Amino acid sequence: MKRNHIIFAMAALSFAVSACENNRDNALPGATACFLAEGVLESAPFYVVDEDPAVTLRVFRSGYYAESLTVSVRSSESALETYNSENATAYKALPQSAYRIEPERITLAGDERSGAFQVIFDPMQLVGVEDPENLVVPVELLSDGNVSAKRNILLVHPNLEQIAVEIDEAATLFYITGENTYVNNAANAWDQTLTLKLARPFEADGTVALDCSQAALDAYNASHGTAFRLAPEGVVTFEAGALTIAKGETEVRTTIHVDPAKVGDEPCAVPVRLTSDYFEVAPEKSIYLLHFAPTTRENYLPINRYGWQCETTHFANSNNGTLMIDGKPGTYWDAPYRPDGNMTNPTGADAPPYSYKLDLRSVTEICAVALQARASQAKRIGAGYIEVSSDNLRWAKVAEFDNDESLQSNTEVGPFVYWFEPTSARFVRVTITRSNAPRNGYGFSEVSVAETFVYKPSDAPCPQRLAQSGWSADTNSYHNASYSVAKLIDGNVSTYWHTAFNGSSVSQDHMFLPFTVQIDMAAVQRLNGIEMWRCDNNGSIDDMKAGSFWVSETGDTSDWKNSQAWTQNGNWTKVGEFNFEKGISICRGPFCYLFPETQARYIRILITESNNKNTVRDCAQIAEIYALR
Numbered sequence: 001m002k003r004n005h006i007i008f009a010m011a012a013l014s015f016a017v018s019a020c021e022n023n024r025d026n027a028l029p030g031a032t033a034c035f036l037a038e039g040v041l042e043s044a045p046f047y048v049v050d051e052d053p054a055v056t057l058r059v060f061r062s063g064y065y066a067e068s069l070t071v072s073v074r075s076s077e078s079a080l081e082t083y084n085s086e087n088a089t090a091y092k093a094l095p096q097s098a099y100r101i102e103p104e105r106i107t108l109a110g111d112e113r114s115g116a117f118q119v120i121f122d123p124m125q126l127v128g129v130e131d132p133e134n135l136v137v138p139v140e141l142l143s144d145g146n147v148s149a150k151r152n153i154l155l156v157h158p159n160l161e162q163i164a165v166e167i168d169e170a171a172t173l174f175y176i177t178g179e180n181t182y183v184n185n186a187a188n189a190w191d192q193t194l195t196l197k198l199a200r201p202f203e204a205d206g207t208v209a210l211d212c213s214q215a216a217l218d219a220y221n222a223s224h225g226t227a228f229r230l231a232p233e234g235v236v237t238f239e240a241g242a243l244t245i246a247k248g249e250t251e252v253r254t255t256i257h258v259d260p261a262k263v264g265d266e267p268c269a270v271p272v273r274l275t276s277d278y279f280e281v282a283p284e285k286s287i288y289l290l291h292f293a294p295t296t297r298e299n300y301l302p303i304n305r306y307g308w309q310c311e312t313t314h315f316a317n318s319n320n321g322t323l324m325i326d327g328k329p330g331t332y333w334d335a336p337y338r339p340d341g342n343m344t345n346p347t348g349a350d351a352p353p354y355s356y357k358l359d360l361r362s363v364t365e366i367c368a369v370a371l372q373a374r375a376s377q378a379k380r381i382g383a384g385y386i387e388v389s390s391d392n393l394r395w396a397k398v399a400e401f402d403n404d405e406s407l408q409s410n411t412e413v414g415p416f417v418y419w420f421e422p423t424s425a426r427f428v429r430v431t432i433t434r435s436n437a438p439r440n441g442y443g444f445s446e447v448s449v450a451e452t453f454v455y456k457p458s459d460a461p462c463p464q465r466l467a468q469s470g471w472s473a474d475t476n477s478y479h480n481a482s483y484s485v486a487k488l489i490d491g492n493v494s495t496y497w498h499t500a501f502n503g504s505s506v507s508q509d510h511m512f513l514p515f516t517v518q519i520d521m522a523a524v525q526r527l528n529g530i531e532m533w534r535c536d537n538n539g540s541i542d543d544m545k546a547g548s549f550w551v552s553e554t555g556d557t558s559d560w561k562n563s564q565a566w567t568q569n570g571n572w573t574k575v576g577e578f579n580f581e582k583g584i585s586i587c588r589g590p591f592c593y594l595f596p597e598t599q600a601r602y603i604r605i606l607i608t609e610s611n612n613k614n615t616v617r618d619c620a621q622i623a624e625i626y627a628l629r
Helices: 010-022 077-087 214-224 485-489
Strands: 032-035 039-042 054-062 069-075 099-102 105-108 114-121 135-143 153-157 164-167 171-177 190-198 206-211 236-238 243-245 251-258 268-275 287-294 300-302 309-312 354-372 383-389 396-402 416-434 451-457 472-475 515-533 544-552 573-579 591-610 624-628
Touching: 032 135, 054 069, 054 105, 054 153, 069 099, 077 135, 077 153, 099 135, 105 114, 114 135, 164 268, 171 396, 190 206, 190 243, 206 251, 214 268, 214 287, 236 268, 243 251, 287 416, 300 591, 396 416, 416 451, 472 485, 485 515, 485 624, 515 573, 573 591, 591 624
Parallel strands: 039 153, 171 287
Antiparallel strands: 032 054, 054 114, 069 105, 069 135, 099 114, 135 153, 164 190, 190 251, 206 243, 206 268, 236 251, 268 287, 300 451, 309 354, 354 416, 354 451, 383 396, 383 416, 472 515, 515 591, 515 624, 544 573, 544 591
């Protein structure tokens, strides 16, 4: 940016005045006023404690001695626009509350060739202004006579020298409250000392203060892309009032008291923001923020993982990220665990950090991420953090976890849920920063994750599975006893029902769509959801394409195996639909279909479309059906 700084020594000023006086007889008739300086006039450095720091604006008049001239100056937006236009700059006008101009006017008569105005700054009004380097006082020279068209505008820039102050411990810390097994438990109150530090000693006493208000949290959320909520009063307390950093000193300490017992059962945060009217607060070290999340919550809903994608840059063999969203706890993502073999290891790493990224396919409001460890290898998830993004560009950290290796058990595999405030996101990134497993024989620190889930907020508790005891099931098509309809309600998502598909099938008369399944829950139940799992065979997981769920309190005596007239008899209510496109997802479940609570004894599943059809048969499979309440 172009800036013409003018620095005047007394000799230069004396020369300019004397030169003009020596040529006074050559001056044209009619007094003309002008500024001696031009461009941008920089003030001498001053501090916030200085009284009335000023910049002197010298004015000169030409013309005969007999003539007099009255001049004044004013702040002028139009003058600023003119200067910016002519010099390709982008200066902005300083708020008028930050300065005053004295005197109001000057009369130059007789042999008075020059006079002076002063722009006097109020340092306290300059503290905290945005973009101080481009803020100026645009001054325009006015007169009852002539004014030089080339020297009638000055820009005055205040050179407030501020000393930066910061919170030495500034950070964002995540805690999980309440009783939990081994994740950084924050159940007890504690005290934390904060050091408020200056970059260098100051010439006078200066004050700073701490702010835990909603405004402080709003500022944090705006700069970090988060949606944290303010914690209840009393979670963090400290001695009120200003803190003084004494003249010649560089720091002052204060103690805050943290009481997690007052957090409640919702995720929340306490911002401890540093403020000062005397010093410039370093923005990157201005907030010490504590985020608290509960161990458990009731009000949430699982998000169906159909069609999700998972991207990993480091993995072993074929154990890549898709295995964390396939609904099979027996499969898992493995980070590289040896220097040779079929390892995808672009950085040659032998230890964390390792990251993976989920794409939920659309922006969704979410409130938690859950990790399930590999069977008997829970210690391979030691510590890490979770970030979310709506655009895959700007990321916000919403949770951290740090498992105590001495308390962690390899057999407790979770899933472990990490809660945060509801936020809109399409992408979720999980970074494992430490493994608690000992290094293996190759010297590698191993990391494995079996499943990753994401939850969304709800106004009601998450529906739970109803016991399947006493249930029975029937269908118009099944292959044989190994794939009978009873497999739908056996509590095992690894077994599945399969429609008739060849000449050895039991149901030779129902080889083609539509297929119907009926489940009798033995008694009328209150329910508000159905959970379905697809079959555990990747070769045929996409066979079933589309269908619908129906419920009835009384059932009927219609020939439902051979006709769909029952859908119109008024005894059945459609409560959900499903549609699985071929090749979109290997996730087998769970897929939850929720609806307003209703009374029902019977569930029917009408399958109307298949991704695996030919002239001999149509195929469909389901692994398990649960009723939810």
